[in-house]
Amino acid sequence: MTARDEDIHASLSGVTRIYPGAAGTPPVHALGPIDLELKRGEFFAVVGPSGCGKSTLLEVLAGLQQPTAGTVTFEGRPVSGKVSDGIGVVFQEDASFPWLTVWDNAAFGLRRVGVAAAEIRRRVDDALAFMGLTDFARSYPAQLSGGMRQRVCISRTLVLQPRLILLDEPFGALDAQTRLLMGDEVLRLWRRTGATILLITHALDEAAMLADRIGAMSARPGRFLDIVVTGWPRERDSKIVSEAGFAEITGRLWDDLRGESIKSLGHSGVMAG
């Protein structure tokens, strides 16, 4: 394995995903062909119009879906229809378990794989402290806000110490201010864990603030139109939204995506001019 190969943490090569049509309807070409190489420890964001296959891309990379064509690898091993050890996923929907306390939610995955009780306690207490949930350890998700529930889900992923974290619009349901603050927390998490992160988002500002590189996707079938390198230092937070470079990045992303967004709305003839 070359030094370059070691630097590539996960990759998609010629990945296409076509959903078979339901009775009487044609197949839906959702994604690809897509080529992407995620470098070890980088923060990569994917933006694109609604329905362009962003979540499909994430699920294929996670191993939750099989690609119709192409290959997916994680740490040099092929990913095919099973989630590999070392991959953590946080979904847009509230995936906290309402029947468990915050602490038990976070401990769920560790208990499943039979980690010793003392180690579970250490990791869960640490993750909850990191996510600011220590005071709510005995609360149930129903007693928390949407943002806090999402932090519970992140804690549940964090305790498993994943090396690749996939975030599928995790802040999509939150208000703009909370999203910025959650972004800061994700950046802290990224720096501390050293994990590679792939973030799916529809918010250009979120992608511009968080990522090292941003992939702008076309309307369905989703392909990368542009890869924008942000050039931010690793030590950054939501204050960068006021920097001039931030506006340049979001402007470039919007230039990439405006036409595609119109296409996905089906209004090309009306609005394109």
Add this chain to the structure above:
Amino acid sequence: MSRIGWIRIAVLVIAIGLLEFCCRVGLIDHRVVIPPSQMADALIALLISGQANDQIVRTFGIVILAALISVVAGFALGLVIHALPRVRQSLDPFFATYYAVPIFIFYPVLIVIFGLSVVPIVLMGVATAIVAMIIATLNGLDRVPQVLTKVARVHRMGTIATALLLKLPAAAPHLFTGVKLAVSYAFIGVIASEFILAPAGLGRVISDAYSDFNNRQMYALMLLLIIVATAVNMALHVVDQRWAERRGIAKP
């Protein structure tokens, strides 16, 4: 206690008081209905004498057995049917019309097959209760968020672990509604079967007391059944409410 709770108790006290008054002043013939105080008196005497203990144990034992079978088998069948969409599609019309069919018409058939024993009564209890549990299981599983299935796959959980550790607790509020219904229906199925034809049991004793114009015994046992059925249902309701509060589900 909440204001609604007090109103509920007040309505009950007024209704019982009214019945007591009507019986005492002769507005209702005592050969038809005895005053509630006499029903309670007769029940206490019956319980102290131990005269009906065997029947009480037998009937409630059968109810518990029928309810348990209905809940366990109903949940298992619900799981299987939910996993087989085509089977479910073909069965849905039967579930929808099941309680429109007077199930008790099958009781004589069961007696012919199994004899005049406990088995047909248990089966009638199960027959009245199990479909409620199956329907509740299907409803519950339908409402399990899709994202939990993805979470299960991220945690590399197998089918059984996913069903037991995620789907079951996620569907629990609906399953508990099924449990409540199954217990109530099991009561109805068992008592009604004993009432129609059985060698023993509370339903049979009530039926005999009715035939013998033994109003004190008949109403005493009816009161016992009402108290037990209501207490069990209220206990299940309280548990249901506590779970619902914890999970942030508003229940009336």
